[in-house]
Amino acid sequence: AGHVVGKLVVSVANFTATEQGRPSQPQRRWRRQQQQQQQQQQQRQQLARKESKRGGKVGGDPSGSWLSYVEYAAGAIITEMNATVVVPADPQEYGADPSFWYGLQTAKGNGALIQPILAWGQNGVANGWSIFHEVYDWNTGRDYRSPETLKVYAGDVLTQSVRYRPENNSYDMFISSDGASGGGGGGGGGSIKWNYQLQASQGDTPESTAYLVVEHQPRRSCAQFPASGNVTFEDVSLAVDYAPVAAPAWVAA
Secondary structure, three states, X not given: OOOOOOOEEEEOOXXXXXXXXXXXXXXXXXXXXXXXXXXXXXXXXHHHHHHHHOOOOOOOOOOOOEEEEEEEEOOOOEEEEEEEEEOOOOOOOOOOOOEEEEEEEOOOOOOEXXXXXXXXXXXXXXXXXXXXXXXXXXXXXXXXXXXXXXXXOOOXXXXXXXXXXXXXXXXXXXXXXXXXXXXXXXXOOEEEEEEEEOOHHHOOOOOOEEEEEEEOOOOOOHHHOOOOXXXXXXEEEEEEOOEXXXXXXXXXX
């Protein structure tokens, strides 16, 4: 395991609402920017799919749908990353699909984005929290997800890890819930394991950048996000080329 670096709080940046719930001017401007970024992202994804059919590569991360994030550029392959997260309170209003996750990507952002995910209102769990694994791979222009999705509840403690397997150039992904909230009739808890093998077209380009991300903007108001407006990643640890990193230089975007 890598070196524990404590708490990292990722907030929803620049999202403010008036007391009456009507959008403020900064919020309207921010929404327009997000809509433009989403349109650009969709265009990049369409182009990536076309290029992948011709054997080329295009596009990359960070995505326009990322609201707020911090990143760590390791400069070499990240062989392990771990974190814990407490599932936040449910949003006061339904209708949005925020995601809170950490992930690995190449330095140029055009490889496989490897993500254990906590999300609201996604993957068949309407108006509720769920965990699953996802990889958006710019090498193919495709999205891949674990066969399993697990419903979780506010207050559950999630343990997450990704670990590199050199024998087949893949990553083992793990996410679990302790069921501490007692949600779902007290029978909560469980885990999901999944392995993703990097595409041959990625060659020897390593997964060398780590991200902690809040993704997907609210559709109407910030009440569609947890009241805290942020998520706290704890017990964060990293190993680069199998060596623990004592003090990763996280940079807020």
